[in-house]
Amino acid sequence: MVTDRADVVIVGGGHNGLVAACLLARAGLEVVVFERSRTPGGAAVSAEVFPGVPARLSKYAYLLSLMPRWLMRDLGLQVEVVRRTVSSYTPCPSDPARGLAVVDDPQRLAEQFARATGDRREAARWQAFSARTARMAKALFPTLTQPLRSVAEMRALADPGDWHDFVERPLGEVLERSLSTDLARGVALTDALIGTFAQAHDTSLRQNICFLYHVIGNGTGDWDLPVGGMGAVTEQLAKRAEHFGARIVTSAAVRAIEADARGGCVAVEAEGSEHRIAAGHILANCPPAVLRQLQGRLPEPPLGDAAGAQIKVNMLLKRLPALRDSSISVREAFCGTFHVNEGYGQLQRAYEEARAGRLPVPLPAEIYCHSLSDPSILGPELQAAGAHTLTVFVLHTPHALFAGSSPPSRDDLRRAVLQTLDSVLAEPITDCLLYDPAGRECLEINTTVDLEEALGIPTGNIFHTPLEWPWAEDVGDVGRWGVETDLPSVVLCGSGARRGGGVSGIPGHNAAQYVLKCVGG
Numbered sequence: 001m002v003t004d005r006a007d008v009v010i011v012g013g014g015h016n017g018l019v020a021a022c023l024l025a026r027a028g029l030e031v032v033v034f035e036r037s038r039t040p041g042g043a044a045v046s047a048e049v050f051p052g053v054p055a056r057l058s059k060y061a062y063l064l065s066l067m068p069r070w071l072m073r074d075l076g077l078q079v080e081v082v083r084r085t086v087s088s089y090t091p092c093p094s095d096p097a098r099g100l101a102v103v104d105d106p107q108r109l110a111e112q113f114a115r116a117t118g119d120r121r122e123a124a125r126w127q128a129f130s131a132r133t134a135r136m137a138k139a140l141f142p143t144l145t146q147p148l149r150s151v152a153e154m155r156a157l158a159d160p161g162d163w164h165d166f167v168e169r170p171l172g173e174v175l176e177r178s179l180s181t182d183l184a185r186g187v188a189l190t191d192a193l194i195g196t197f198a199q200a201h202d203t204s205l206r207q208n209i210c211f212l213y214h215v216i217g218n219g220t221g222d223w224d225l226p227v228g229g230m231g232a233v234t235e236q237l238a239k240r241a242e243h244f245g246a247r248i249v250t251s252a253a254v255r256a257i258e259a260d261a262r263g264g265c266v267a268v269e270a271e272g273s274e275h276r277i278a279a280g281h282i283l284a285n286c287p288p289a290v291l292r293q294l295q296g297r298l299p300e301p302p303l304g305d306a307a308g309a310q311i312k313v314n315m316l317l318k319r320l321p322a323l324r325d326s327s328i329s330v331r332e333a334f335c336g337t338f339h340v341n342e343g344y345g346q347l348q349r350a351y352e353e354a355r356a357g358r359l360p361v362p363l364p365a366e367i368y369c370h371s372l373s374d375p376s377i378l379g380p381e382l383q384a385a386g387a388h389t390l391t392v393f394v395l396h397t398p399h400a401l402f403a404g405s406s407p408p409s410r411d412d413l414r415r416a417v418l419q420t421l422d423s424v425l426a427e428p429i430t431d432c433l434l435y436d437p438a439g440r441e442c443l444e445i446n447t448t449v450d451l452e453e454a455l456g457i458p459t460g461n462i463f464h465t466p467l468e469w470p471w472a473e474d475v476g477d478v479g480r481w482g483v484e485t486d487l488p489s490v491v492l493c494g495s496g497a498r499r500g501g502g503v504s505g506i507p508g509h510n511a512a513q514y515v516l517k518c519v520g521g
Contacts, residue, residue: 009283014234016505020493053437060446061502087102088337089101089334125180135162140154145506170201206466229377265279284490287494310393313443318433338368354397398448491515
């Protein structure tokens with residue numbers, strides 16, 4: 001091991017830990033990052049998922065919205081970010097020969113709504129609703145990298161009506177009051193259900209919090225993608241961290257953390273032996289439940305409705321499938337988020353089925369084709385042959401479905417995913433699947449149990465813990481960074497921090513600001 005003492009030890013080399021490493025090392029602190037995998041990146045990695053097929057897929061996280069562009073520039077990241085030309089496309093559940101493409105052009109948007117819903121005025125309602133979320137984004141996003149503000153301070157930044165509708169009342173109320181059609185309501189609601197098991201009128205407001213994080217990114221809510229995949233982001237972060245002087249040790253599993261108010265010690269297993277590293281601050285770039293376990297406490301993983309609630313499917317296609325809707329090109333339909341069986345009523349029925357312990361039929365899902373906007377993730381031969389990636393993200397599939405005594409089999413899941421896709425396509429998706437050199441179909445399914453095993457995320461919750469409002473709900477937290485624990489020397493810097501979740505780097509930034517304030521007196 002290179003050292004037995006450092007100013008800062010970071011447990012976990014995911015993107016947030018790497019952001020913190022960059023900022024702290026640049027400030028002159030001695031920083032060591034321990035990552036249990038062979039490469040840093042955590043859930044924000046690119047990989048050749050299918051052996052022998054030259055395609056670097058974003059294996060887990062796949063879109064970029066919440067990482068502040070100013071932070072990327074400040075760290076010297078040279079990552080090109082591409083904006084999607086179509087926000088989303090949604091085949092009508094009752095008639096997939098008609099579909100709704102959400103585009104920027106107002107005239108075309110009106111035509112799309114009129115054809116898909118029969119109500120030309122719905123386009124104006126959609127635009128008004130979107131203007132409200134954009135207003136919230138512009139007001140609230142800049143505060144995410146500042147000390148926590150009080151509820152009153154945050155409310156003062158927002159339009160009073162927006163605050164009431166999006167923060168104080170269940171999201172379903174404003175959706176039903178603002179939009180008139182099942183299709184439009186469903187498209188809007190999906191942003192509230194990513195990795196979150198809730199319904200539109202849930203009194204917990206979990207859906208509201210999830211929705212807010214999905215519509216405020218960079219003050220616009222636009223969901224962009226990094227050229228080269230998510231691995232391009234974390235690979236550059238790792239290089240920048242090392243450039244600033246941080247040490248990144250891979251294949252190094254942290255086994256225990258001992259700490260008090262003045263500092264701590266981390267026990268690490270690497271190269272077949274255990275090492276102990278002392279530090280003034282320990283940054284936990286891991287779920288809070290994992291941190292507690294490393295400290296010798298009860299883990300307290302997120303359970304019940306707080307557990308993970310998604311399936312992530314990676315696919316490679318030899319070509320994109322044909323659509324039933326002849327009014328839009330296949331390329332245009334797949335270049336944004338392609339919603340499958342996500343009507344407002346369908347989402348509610350799927351929630352009720354999952355709540356009853358059944359895999360929903362049909363599965364509500366959304367598709368994204370990264371390679372349409374960024375072919376660089378495919379090898380030259382795949383590009384020339386017209387191959388494409390396909391990411392399928394399935395909603396309302398809570399951890400309880402997979403962690404119980406009778407979970408659905410892989411064949412059950414494969415069949416359910418293919419059936420929901422086939423229900424809106426003009427041909428079976430299996431006709432389009434690519435096969436690896438061994439003759440195996442290029443289709444990979446990741447449930448919450450798979451995420452738990454592969455990434456060490458308890459119950460597969462992609463946010464590590466239930467998302468929280470991005471402000472201080474307790475007056476005692478005003479002015480803090482949302483990363484603090486009960487020990488001044490131990491700091492959360494992953495998605496489980498307040499204002500965590502998604503690929504943002506915000507918890508890493510905020511953890512670094514906390515440490516710099518401490519060492520600066």
